[in-house]
Amino acid sequence: MIAEKDYEKLEKILFIPASYDENKQKALESIRFWRGSMIKAFFDVDVHDPRKIEENGQAIDDDSLQKKLFVISDVEEGINKLQPYIDVGFTEIVFTNSSPDRKRFVDILTRISDVINNQ
Numbered sequence: 001m002i003a004e005k006d007y008e009k010l011e012k013i014l015f016i017p018a019s020y021d022e023n024k025q026k027a028l029e030s031i032r033f034w035r036g037s038m039i040k041a042f043f044d045v046d047v048h049d050p051r052k053i054e055e056n057g058q059a060i061d062d063d064s065l066q067k068k069l070f071v072i073s074d075v076e077e078g079i080n081k082l083q084p085y086i087d088v089g090f091t092e093i094v095f096t097n098s099s100p101d102r103k104r105f106v107d108i109l110t111r112i113s114d115v116i117n118n119q
Helices: 023-031 032-038 049-059 062-068 077-086 102-117
Strands: 011-018 071-072 092-097
Touching: 011 023, 011 102, 023 071, 032 049, 049 062, 062 071, 062 077, 071 077, 077 092, 092 102
Parallel strands: 011 071, 011 092
Antiparallel strands: none
């Protein structure tokens, strides 16, 4: 039971889809397929048809993707988006890398991590 555990000692893990490209539109294009999973009803109803899931996801616009997922186009934006998660106490953040160039995301994430760790 969680009530018997010390909250401060628990790992707090966040899984979040992520995409990076210097061109914000390219970053958004490569992460749009996650839209279907952002519909609450997706988890409340028994839908298994990927076409239906994709169709329902059309309701999620790019602005919502940028606000709710980790979509960045530079180091400063990455720091600004990552810091609130650290501030609320996440001890581990796992990114699902949906970037057009996945290696570039790893490279920029390393730079972001270096800045945050040296603050």
